Amino acid sequence: LYPSCLKFINRVLKKTMFTRNGALVLLLVAVLFRLGSCERLRDRSYYKLPQAAFSACVRRFNGTHQAGCSSSLGGNVGRLIFADTAAELDGLSRDDTADAVLAVPAELFALQAAKLHGLPGGLQGLLVLYSESERDFTFDFAAKTGVNISEDSACPNDRLSAYRGSRGGSCSGPQASPAWNAAGTSAALLDWSFPVALVTKSEQIFTLKNCTQRESSLRHCAIELRTPMHGAASSVTCLRRPQYTSLISALTSISQLMHFCGPMGDLSLVWTASSTAMPTNTVRAPASVMLILARLDSFSMFASNSPASGTLTPAIAVLLAVANALASSSNGTTGRDVAIVFVNGDSWDYIGSQRLVHDLHGNQLLGESGQPARINASHVHSIIELGELSNLESMDQLAAYTDPSVYRVVNSTVDSHVKSLGLKSDALISDRKLPPASTQTFLRPPGSKESAPLQPVPALLLTDHKRDQGFRNRNYNSFADLRPTPSGVVQTLATLADRIATLASQFLTNSSAAKVDDNLLKAYVDCLQGDATCQHAISGANVTKSWLDKVYAATNSINGLIGAYVYEYQSRFLPNQGGNHLRYLTYLLLSNATGDIVPGVTKRSDCLALNTANDTVSAGLPVFYDLTSVSGASNNVSGVCLRLSLTALPAVSPIDSSDYNAWSGSGDFSTWTESQWETPTVRLFMRPTRSWGAAHLLFGVAVLLLSLQFVLGAKHGLEANFPVSVAP
Numbered sequence: 001l002y003p004s005c006l007k008f009i010n011r012v013l014k015k016t017m018f019t020r021n022g023a024l025v026l027l028l029v030a031v032l033f034r035l036g037s038c039e040r041l042r043d044r045s046y047y048k049l050p051q052a053a054f055s056a057c058v059r060r061f062n063g064t065h066q067a068g069c070s071s072s073l074g075g076n077v078g079r080l081i082f083a084d085t086a087a088e089l090d091g092l093s094r095d096d097t098a099d100a101v102l103a104v105p106a107e108l109f110a111l112q113a114a115k116l117h118g119l120p121g122g123l124q125g126l127l128v129l130y131s132e133s134e135r136d137f138t139f140d141f142a143a144k145t146g147v148n149i150s151e152d153s154a155c156p157n158d159r160l161s162a163y164r165g166s167r168g169g170s171c172s173g174p175q176a177s178p179a180w181n182a183a184g185t186s187a188a189l190l191d192w193s194f195p196v197a198l199v200t201k202s203e204q205i206f207t208l209k210n211c212t213q214r215e216s217s218l219r220h221c222a223i224e225l226r227t228p229m230h231g232a233a234s235s236v237t238c239l240r241r242p243q244y245t246s247l248i249s250a251l252t253s254i255s256q257l258m259h260f261c262g263p264m265g266d267l268s269l270v271w272t273a274s275s276t277a278m279p280t281n282t283v284r285a286p287a288s289v290m291l292i293l294a295r296l297d298s299f300s301m302f303a304s305n306s307p308a309s310g311t312l313t314p315a316i317a318v319l320l321a322v323a324n325a326l327a328s329s330s331n332g333t334t335g336r337d338v339a340i341v342f343v344n345g346d347s348w349d350y351i352g353s354q355r356l357v358h359d360l361h362g363n364q365l366l367g368e369s370g371q372p373a374r375i376n377a378s379h380v381h382s383i384i385e386l387g388e389l390s391n392l393e394s395m396d397q398l399a400a401y402t403d404p405s406v407y408r409v410v411n412s413t414v415d416s417h418v419k420s421l422g423l424k425s426d427a428l429i430s431d432r433k434l435p436p437a438s439t440q441t442f443l444r445p446p447g448s449k450e451s452a453p454l455q456p457v458p459a460l461l462l463t464d465h466k467r468d469q470g471f472r473n474r475n476y477n478s479f480a481d482l483r484p485t486p487s488g489v490v491q492t493l494a495t496l497a498d499r500i501a502t503l504a505s506q507f508l509t510n511s512s513a514a515k516v517d518d519n520l521l522k523a524y525v526d527c528l529q530g531d532a533t534c535q536h537a538i539s540g541a542n543v544t545k546s547w548l549d550k551v552y553a554a555t556n557s558i559n560g561l562i563g564a565y566v567y568e569y570q571s572r573f574l575p576n577q578g579g580n581h582l583r584y585l586t587y588l589l590l591s592n593a594t595g596d597i598v599p600g601v602t603k604r605s606d607c608l609a610l611n612t613a614n615d616t617v618s619a620g621l622p623v624f625y626d627l628t629s630v631s632g633a634s635n636n637v638s639g640v641c642l643r644l645s646l647t648a649l650p651a652v653s654p655i656d657s658s659d660y661n662a663w664s665g666s667g668d669f670s671t672w673t674e675s676q677w678e679t680p681t682v683r684l685f686m687r688p689t690r691s692w693g694a695a696h697l698l699f700g701v702a703v704l705l706l707s708l709q710f711v712l713g714a715k716h717g718l719e720a721n722f723p724v725s726v727a728p
Contacts, residue, residue, distance in 0.1 A: 063234060141475055219689060264566055393492060398463075
């Protein structure tokens with residue numbers, strides 16, 4: 001069982017053959033100790049793919065069904081086969097896929113996701129090959145392969161859109177545009193009957209292909225996918241299961257309930273421009289707060305490979321630049337405020353915006369100790385949301401969507417905003433339903449009847465896709481959403497950011513003092529896309545590349561690409577750690593964009609002491625922000641202490657986890673949950689063919705029969721030669 005130790009054992013035995021008993025015992029103990037570090041033959045038979053080389057598809061649930069993938073508890077094993085083209089895939093028979101694991105290139109998966117999902121014949125697993133040469137900001141997957149891939153549906157989040165029910169949804173019925181996400185395959189929303197993994201390293205892809213070239217008539221290349229998920233069926237079933245395990249706990253010595261799944265969610269970030277002038281106990285005036293929104297999350301069926309440079313990066317960069325411009329100008333005392341909101345979780349039926357609206361209408365948004373003054377629904381003056389902007393090469397391409405029924409009531413405010421933004425009249429689209437966006441949730445708050453009119457809140461959605469055009473990002477919500485932001489687009493983003501900052505400044509102080517730093521905006525874009533020039537986005541600090549490396553390491557970046565996936569919500573989440581990695585980086589940038597340096601405080605311990613009274617980091621209190629070490633810094637390290645006015649708020653469904661009827665999906669809130677899972681593994685090995693395995697079995701049976709015959713014959717001979725006498 002330990003072939004790597006045979007030479008060592010042989011050497012020891014030669015030395016101990018003629019030694020005294022005491023020395024022999026000591027050396028035998030040494031042999032046993034050495035055996036503990038030896039490699040087992042079983043382990044030598046497998047090649048285990050490194051964790052960094054692949055990402056497994058995980059299981060998720062909503063109120064009615066399950067989506068995603070899972071292996072059996074012991075793992076799925078099958079012969080490794082390849083299909084590089086559609087013709088090869090069409091040529092696979094049921095016998096070919098039976099007891100097999102199929103490997104396909106990412107382009108074929110994008111084109112044939114539905115067919116791969118329905119492959120017959122007992123397929124044991126699927127590998128999607130997507131090497132790092134294709135996962136780079138210089139590589140535009142859709143442009144260079146001619147293939148579009150979106151793992152979301154053609155009409156994202158339609159189940160809980162503002163137009164659900166009698167209004168026909170966002171993509172159908174009167175005043176609807178065609179499918180917004182034409183490249184949508186719904187791959188991440190399907191229930192796959194076998195495990196799926198994305199292999200992302202060229203070395204491991206070469207190893208997989210080389211393995212099949214070593215096959216012979218006696219053995220073939222096999223692979224084991226072990227990605228078991230603990231949850232099953234639906235959110236209701238999964239959340240209810242711990243009740244049944246409580247009976248087992250009562251009858252056994254197991255004291256801890258099993259955990260199968262939990263609500264998906266993270267943290268949303270809110271910064272208010274007038275936080276100093278409007279402390280916690282301030283009572284806001286009606287229609288005194290302008291909300292400016294951008295999304296923070298994306299998804300893929302492969303949780304750890306969910307970048308969103310095309311979908312999210314431009315909007316986040318613009319909003320960061322606007323926040324910095326407003327923070328750098330005078331706040332004034334007009335009684336008005338601007339709230340910069342980064343909404344998290346909205347890829348999953350608007351988790352984050354639903355929670356914000358729920359708190360708005362419940363008079364629970366902000367207002368806690370150390371936070372800015374409370375905001376409720378009556379305080380909202382207007383909403384501006386930044387949607388997809390990755391293809392905005394000129395301001396003439398910008399589209400401003402507003403709901404037709406709402407526009408008829410509040411057209412004067414909407415028209416004023418459009419004029420302040422310097423848009424042409426044809427840029428305003430007021431005769432079409434809104435595209436999928438967080439703004440929809442604000443127009444139709446939870447609890448309102450389907451037939452009730454939408455809330456008359458002046459709301460604009462700014463995007464780069466015109467009337468009836470659909471999303472221009474053809475890799476929306478997918479593992480391939482890595483589109484670089486061209487320099488021409490960055491220049492347009494700077495213009496847009498400056499106009500939004502001017503509009504917000506005029507609303508806030510009746511002046512246009514806020515000006516956007518164009519270089520800073522470019523730095524934000526570079527930083528969010530993993531470029532080392534991220535250091536220029538951190539003002540007033542000597543940020544080194546080693547610090548940036550730690551940032552990207554802490555955010556689980558992939559070749560410097562920041563993931564934007566929302567995992568199961570944890571109440572212990574802090575804004576500077578855990579959960580959505582893009583939110584983590586955005587928090588760091590927003591802290592530097594809006595925070596005030598505390599004079600004379602340079603040590604971590606002194607800065608943390610300022611939090612003692614309320615003992616919280618997420619409530620917008622003075623917090624230590626260390627520019628030389630992201631995590632694990634000692635209390636004596638020197639850095640910058642920032643007094644922050646930004647707040648991290650829970651972005652999780654308001655439904656009580658024990659209210660199973662509400663989790664059935666019949667209500668107004670997102671019911672997405674995520675399964676617990678163990679560390680996934682992918683192992684490669686050579687397996688005998690069935691004929692060769694049968695031959696081994698028959699040989700073993702023959703040896704067993706011969707051995708039995710020999711033993712029985714020897715026993716008979718002994719009894720004949722040495723009869724056993726029985727005492728009288």
